[in-house]
Amino acid sequence: MLDTSEAIHPDAKGQQETKSGLTLGRVTRVEVQGEALILWGERFNLAVKAINEQVMQWKVFYGNKPDWRTSAAMINRQEDGTLSAKQLKHSVTETTVLVTYGELTMNIDRQNGTFDVMQNGRKLFAMRSLLRHAEHQGDFTAQLTMESEDRLYGLGEKTGFLDKRGERYTMWNTDVYAPHVPEMEELYQSIPMMAVLRQGQAYGVFLDNPGRTVFDMRVHDDAFMIQTRTGDMDMYVYAGPDLKEVIRQYTDMTGRMPLPPKWSLGYHQSRYSYMNREEVMNLARSFREKQIPCDVIHLDIHYMTGYRVFTFDEERYPDPAGMMAELKEMGFHIVPIVxxxxxxxxxxxxxxxxxxxxxxxxxxxxxxxxxxxxxxxxxxxxxxxxxxxxxxxxxxxxxxxxxxxxxxxxxxxxxxxxxxxxxxxxxxxxxxxxxxxxxxxxxxxxxxxxxxxxxxxxxxxxxxxxxxxxxxGYSGIQRYAAVWTGDNRSFWEHMSMAMPMVLNLGMSGVPFSGPDIGGFAHHTSGELLTRWTQMGVFFPFARNHSAIDMVRQEPWSFGDKYENIQREYISLRYRWMPYLYHWFHEASQTGLPIMRPLVLEYPNDPETFNLCDQFLVGDSVLVAPIYRPSTEWRSVYLPEGEWYDEWTRERLEGGRHIHAHAPIEKMPLYVRAGSVRMEESLRQFAAEAIEDTSVTACVYLKGEAGSFNLNWYEDDGLTYKYEEGAYNIVSTEVEQGADSVRIQMNYKHQGFEAKRSHVSVRVIGLAEAPVEVKGAGEQLSEEALNQAANGWYWNEGNKELVVKCQDSASLLDAVVVLK
Missing domain, CATH: 3.20.20.80 (Glycosidases)
Incomplete structure (x- = not known):
């Protein structure tokens, strides 16, 4: 139901207000209970624990003993539902209680229970006030100081820009069909974790309370408020000292994404609903006939008998097992809604x-x-x-x-x-x-x-x-599921909004997420769908989904022009699958996002602090979508260093904005100089058996001497055998000198049989043909190299060197002689 002007009646209930309340009062007694320090207050109590040298927990409680049992967000809980902790050190005077462990220190004022938190002498924040409001337990507000230069990230799936300063959000999972607008405080996911960046350093706070809570960064310029409405105020402080460490520390406790099956990284097609077996089979055949790669077809609620879960409608979907078998032969997975x-x-x-x-x-x-x-x-x-x-x-x-x-x-x-x-x-x-x-x-x-x-x-x-x-979902959802951002709209504004939303999900420990490409509700257009597809294939989760009674938005729905462009970009995702899968593995190990805001890699650059209309895939691919209609130009910020235009191979100086031309068939795309990106031949689905099973390491040279490398990860993409060592790590090391480039490739770990005959290296950034390539075999023509076991070829047209070598334990040790 839409609001009218009555919603802002001056007497309307629910208007935002700043509550006053009762403080903890004087700390009358300090007591050690196990590993915890208990501070007994006049009105309620405060308990402190050290989880490790970088993480401290504090909890407000009533009664004689705090309940240290955590929510299901936490992993590695003990049998009693609590986390193991370390023995704190503390000292008490008439005015203060000093608590220390590892790098962290809390200095608590005995007069009112407020405190400062320090890391090795660096002040993270001060707890300016801690108030109890209502008569019932659980209604608390903590006010944490905020410096003028602080930038705020995380908080999961929220509308608005990347930096959450000046915003207010409620953590209460809500079915929001409409409207998804910046003032919408609550959506489907609640992840009460926030990272604070200050002068290149960072800390994080996490409120482990799965009831209704509020993060308010709007009321005060110099403080943000964290409010609970029920349950516990159970807070964790992550000391960092940088954004990546905050994410690692948080996901150490809430878990990390398990490595998903590679087919789930492919392109997904969905609609509410594909109404019967014939429609699904025609859809699958169309993808294969049109040579548009696709791995997954989703079935929405109409596949069921009267919307009963664990059923298939016998009239619409007779013989579902037979349909699944036929689709499997074509390389498709079916994902039904439940x-x-x-x-x-x-x-x-x-x-x-x-x-x-x-x-x-x-x-x-x-x-x-x-x-x-x-x-x-x-x-x-x-x-x-x-x-x-x-x-x-x-x-x-x-x-x-x-x-x-x-x-x-x-x-x-x-x-x-x-x-x-x-x-x-x-x-x-x-x-x-x-x-x-x-x-x-x-x-x-x-x-x-x-x-x-x-x-x-x-x-x-x-x-x-x-x-x-x-x-x-809630904090920890990454352990079990990928996330899509719900019922968005086929609006250009929603395409734009998807970037900071998914970037902040990644900063909140949820790396596998994405929006419905093209928008779910309303009617998309050929231009919007194409631009959204260009962007969407670089999101971790890539699914096109649309609502009942809306125009069709399969990739071919708007004619050949748009179909061809979408085919090209979906195909690009599949060619770059080795690179994407590598960063999925990285996320599963570190908790760091696959799709990254530039501030994560360049935290000292003010231009990146709220930059959210472009993003990184991994640490070296920069994506700058066009997200406005009838637009062929946009400003792109290139961070420090050098960057290659992926389409022209022009090497560009960073630390500046450029004006990028992007007609409808082109989305600005850049790769950092001094990086290695893996790719492979095109498949129509992730597990397709093709003749050319080789992989190629694309080496993007710097403009000056230096060294760089990539330890690329691969496994079977389907099973858990990698946990038993069935995986490969292929190292590509590059040393640039004034007159030569040395490239070494070898297996750092070889436990998976990749079943390929050779690997290749493409060297990008050479100004002219090399004099020779030592250790790489003979110089051959392109056609001859395709037939040979090894050798090298110089492509004068695009100024690329291609080196081919047999797949063996020691792959390549080649020196490219330039003069």
Whole structure:
């Protein structure tokens, strides 16, 4: 329902206000409880723990003892649900309590419980005030000081620009079909983690509270506020000291993305809905006939019988197993949608299993909660209970037995068709013995469902990696699912908004995410779809999805001109798949994002602090989309160093803006000089068996002497055998001198049989043909090199040197002699 002017009536409830409240009061007593330091206040209490040398935890509590049990966001919890901690050091005077461990120090004022946090003498922030508001427990506000130069990042899936200073956001997972506008404070994901950048250094704060919370950076110029409405104020401070370390420290505790199957990195096609088997098969055949690469077709809710999960409509989709087998032969994976609502129907086995075994959410008095969603009246599994997650996981066998290896979880905020848009907050969740109301842990529902789905698929897939896509989540969601950013619109503004949204998701520990390419609702155009596809193929998750009754937006929907451009860019994603997959592996190891804001790599450059209409893939590919209609030029900022225009191979000086020409068939794309990018021959799907299975290391030379390298990762892209050592790391090392370039390639680790005969190196940036290439065999023509086992070729047209060598343990040690 749209708002009218009545929404701003001066007496309207819900207008933003700054609350006053009661402080902790004087710290009357200091006590050690295990590894924790307890500060007893006059009105409530404060407890402090050191998790490690860079991470400290503080918690507000009532009563005699704090509850240190964490939410499901945290990994490596002990049997009692708490995190292991270190023994703090502390000293007490009449006025202060000094707490230290490792690099961190807290200096606590005994008069009111406020404190400073320092790292090796560097002040991170001061807790200017800590207030309790309402009579009931859980309504707190912490006010943390903010310097004038501070820049704020993270907070997950939020609208607005990259830097969140001056914004206010509510953490409450919400089904938001419309509108997605900058003033929308809550969307489908709630990740209450924020990184603060100051003069190239950074720290992070994380509020582990899956109920309704608020991050307010708007009210004060010199402070931001963190508010809880229920549950605990359970805070973690990550000392950094830089943005990358903050992300690593945060994901050390909340987990990292498991390496996904390579097919899930391919292009996905979806619609609400592909209505029957014939439509799906025609779609699949069209992709193959038109030679537009695609790995995944999604099925929206119409594939089910009356929207009942774990069913296929027999009329629309007869013989689903046969359809899956036929699609598998064509190289396609099917990913069906699965919602949490289980239709209330005494003849429906899934519903009766839930009733018989007490799997569904209930009120405190035992009454079953029933909410209306697509199948009308429905019950909802209590995914906070391990036994319920196990049941839901077993139900995934319905899909895996048909040959399905990926599931799309939607409506899992949970979305309910009522005034509040979600489940009654008074519902009681079992939570494995630690009972909570829904209001206290609302934001966990989608993540717990994704966990049940992922773990169930993993058990059923006999060693293959599953793929799960989710709309809702909380901190830690990256352990179980990729994220798409919900029901966006086919607006140029929404294309633009997708960049900072996905960049901040990456800065919040969620590296595998992306928007619906082309926009979900409203009517796209050929130009918008093409520009969005150009951008979208460089996002970690690349899916075209559109709504019922909207114009079709498959890549061929607007004629040959736009189809050809989209084919080229989708194909580019597949040719660059080795590079993309390498950075997915990096994300799985470090937690760092695949798609990166420039500030992550250039944190001392003020031009990058709020730059969010261009981005990096990995650390060396710069993407600058066109996101306005009828536009052929745009300003592109090139950071320090040198950059190659990927289309012209012109080497450009960085540290400046350039004016880039970008007609409809071209999106500005640059590669950093002094980098190596891997690519391979084009496949129509990730696992397609092709004749040329070689990989090519594209070496982008600097304009001066120096050295650089890439340790490229590869494995089978499908199983968990890499955990047993079945993977390769191929090192490419480049040493540039005044008169020569030495290139060495070798296996640093070789545990996976790649089944290729050779590898190649393309050297980009030479001004003229080399005199010779020592150690690389003979100079040959391009045609002769294609037939030879090794050798080299100089392409005068694009000034590129191509070196070919056999795939062996020691691949290449070549010296390119320039003079």
């Amino acid at each position: 919602d949490p609502g289980v239709k209330r129907d005494a003849k429906y086995p899934a519903y009766m299993e839930g009733i018989d075994n007490n799997y569904f959410c209930k009120y405190a008095e035992g009454q079953l909660y029933i909410g209306k969603v697509w199948p009308e009246e429905s019950a909802f599994p209590d995914f906070t209970e391990e036994r319920v997650r196990d049941w839901w996981g077993e139900k995934q066998s319905f899909y895996t037995e048909l040959g399905i290896e990926g599931i799309w979880n939607d409506m899992n905020e949970p979305a309910i068709f009522n005034e509040t848009k979600t489940m009654d907050t008074e519902i009681i969740h079992g939570n494995d013995g630690n009972r909570k109301t829904h209001g206290e842990i609302h934001n966990l529902y989608g993540m717990n469902m994704s966990q049940a789905t992922y773990e169930g698929l993993k058990k059923e897939l006999d060693g293959k990696r599953p793929f799960v896509l989710t709309r809702a």
